[in-house]
Amino acid sequence: MKKIGITLLTAFFGGAVAIGGYKLIENNNTEKMSIEDKQKVYFTNNPLNVSSAGDVDFVQAAAAVTPAVVHIQTTYGGSSRQQRGGGGVDPFEDMFRDFFGSPRGNTQRAPAMASGSGVIVSDDGYIVTNNHVVEDASKIEVILPDNRSFQAKVIGRDPNTDLALLKVNATKLPVVKLGNSDNVQVGEWVLAVGYPLTLNTTVTAGIVSAKGRAIGILGQPEQDDYYGNRNQPRVNSAIESFIQTDAAINRGNSGGALVNTRGELVGINAAIASQTGYYAGYGFAIPVNLAKKIMDDFIKYGAVRRGFVGVTFQELNSSIAKELGVSEISGLYVNTVVEGSGAAAAGIKKGDVITKVDGARIMSSSDLQERVARLRPGDKVQLSFNRDGKERTVSVTLKGEDDVKIAGNNNSSAEELYNQLGASFAPVSTAQKQRYKINSGVVVTEARDGGLFSNFGIEKGTIITSINNKPINKVDDIDNALSASSNNMIRINGISADGSRIMMSFPVAQ
Numbered sequence: 001m002k003k004i005g006i007t008l009l010t011a012f013f014g015g016a017v018a019i020g021g022y023k024l025i026e027n028n029n030t031e032k033m034s035i036e037d038k039q040k041v042y043f044t045n046n047p048l049n050v051s052s053a054g055d056v057d058f059v060q061a062a063a064a065v066t067p068a069v070v071h072i073q074t075t076y077g078g079s080s081r082q083q084r085g086g087g088g089v090d091p092f093e094d095m096f097r098d099f100f101g102s103p104r105g106n107t108q109r110a111p112a113m114a115s116g117s118g119v120i121v122s123d124d125g126y127i128v129t130n131n132h133v134v135e136d137a138s139k140i141e142v143i144l145p146d147n148r149s150f151q152a153k154v155i156g157r158d159p160n161t162d163l164a165l166l167k168v169n170a171t172k173l174p175v176v177k178l179g180n181s182d183n184v185q186v187g188e189w190v191l192a193v194g195y196p197l198t199l200n201t202t203v204t205a206g207i208v209s210a211k212g213r214a215i216g217i218l219g220q221p222e223q224d225d226y227y228g229n230r231n232q233p234r235v236n237s238a239i240e241s242f243i244q245t246d247a248a249i250n251r252g253n254s255g256g257a258l259v260n261t262r263g264e265l266v267g268i269n270a271a272i273a274s275q276t277g278y279y280a281g282y283g284f285a286i287p288v289n290l291a292k293k294i295m296d297d298f299i300k301y302g303a304v305r306r307g308f309v310g311v312t313f314q315e316l317n318s319s320i321a322k323e324l325g326v327s328e329i330s331g332l333y334v335n336t337v338v339e340g341s342g343a344a345a346a347g348i349k350k351g352d353v354i355t356k357v358d359g360a361r362i363m364s365s366s367d368l369q370e371r372v373a374r375l376r377p378g379d380k381v382q383l384s385f386n387r388d389g390k391e392r393t394v395s396v397t398l399k400g401e402d403d404v405k406i407a408g409n410n411n412s413s414a415e416e417l418y419n420q421l422g423a424s425f426a427p428v429s430t431a432q433k434q435r436y437k438i439n440s441g442v443v444v445t446e447a448r449d450g451g452l453f454s455n456f457g458i459e460k461g462t463i464i465t466s467i468n469n470k471p472i473n474k475v476d477d478i479d480n481a482l483s484a485s486s487n488n489m490i491r492i493n494g495i496s497a498d499g500s501r502i503m504m505s506f507p508v509a510q
Helices: 002-032 035-045 059-068 093-100 288-301 318-324 342-346 365-373 401-408 414-421 430-436 475-483
Strands: 069-076 112-120 126-129 139-143 149-158 163-168 189-194 202-213 242-245 257-260 264-273 282-287 311-315 332-337 353-357 380-387 390-397 423-427 442-447 463-467 489-495 501-507
Touching: 035 288, 059 069, 059 189, 059 202, 059 257, 069 126, 112 189, 112 264, 126 288, 139 163, 149 288, 163 288, 189 264, 202 365, 242 264, 264 288, 282 288, 288 365, 311 423, 318 332, 318 430, 332 342, 332 423, 332 475, 342 390, 353 365, 442 475, 463 475
Parallel strands: none
Antiparallel strands: 069 112, 069 139, 112 126, 126 163, 139 149, 149 163, 189 202, 189 257, 202 242, 242 282, 257 264, 264 282, 311 332, 332 353, 353 380, 380 390, 423 442, 442 463, 463 489, 489 501
């Protein structure tokens, strides 16, 4: 009997030591944990019991989420915030300023104030919101639904995804559980939770009306005069693959939660389609699977680490496929492959049509960009592509932006030309060469509003046959022709979209 007692005492003592040691190690490692790991620990101790079965009822989901959706109030002191483009009108003023209640786009007298929403994703104070909610703010205040208030610091901001991660000095906060945006289905019920129109916590319901939407509101290059005021052109590397919903959202909802009927976060509300800045039927949210990666990068590295495939491409449809002379009417037609990139090493070539990423069918550019945006340099992605009527699959190792630039030994790229000229390009097809009796040329696939080409009347569909008297057949030829100019002038010969011949000259930044 005495031996049994000693054995039990020893077992209890050993268990206590083990638990104490575990807790010590756990506390030391907490700060190094990813947001998702923090959530696993939190919801193991605080299980989320929300039922989505039976009749449509959002009561449980709303009750689980609203305590952890916060009101963010920002102050902009000292300097005035000038209009984008050196005094020009921001083309997205309605979408950003009116919807989000942000001073973005207008000159403001100090102190200026704005507000938005945010979502608590860990009980030790990490909060995800939109970049434009806190961009340039001198003071950020976070107010919880129970009226507690905290000063927040910015852990990281990423304009390319319009995401930001904040931190407040607090513990045992309520948390919204991260869901899986890949599993979101069109037609599924969702809730939008936030602080619209300066109202307190507001919940609206709707369905997912589309996925993978790219609406062109991120990464817009600042517009300068024709001679340029920047030392280097800005690269447009924005990632847009929004979840579209008809849940009612308005100004102030920015950074708030889009959740499913199980109370799981599937998106961060980011924009609306509206001419007035008020709800007009459709809203757009950043997928939470992308947000997870961005948040973890901020915590681990202090900045977003992006991997690049190393190709430029254009989306295919029936008309573009006919112009290019390819049989596929969906997928991404490879215009150029960056020398030294992962795509080049994997054997992808100009003219290939990328059809799948990690086995998932590609219907638009956002399908590839959002998937790759979740990965880092050194990660691998499986790409399937068609060449000569046969589908092939290769493993592409992503490289960092600096690695690609060094390996490619180029001073410019398709993205840089897009920002410098406000246009993107693709090779002309054999049929177009025969139709217009030309030996060279690239076609303008996009002319951005407010860009250099658009300002001088060069429209989408225009064929550029030569620049500064140099024949143009590919993007690299454009870069070389611009570099050869000694007086900051560009002389273009080509064929307009209506088939007439054009010759024009205008200044361009070098």
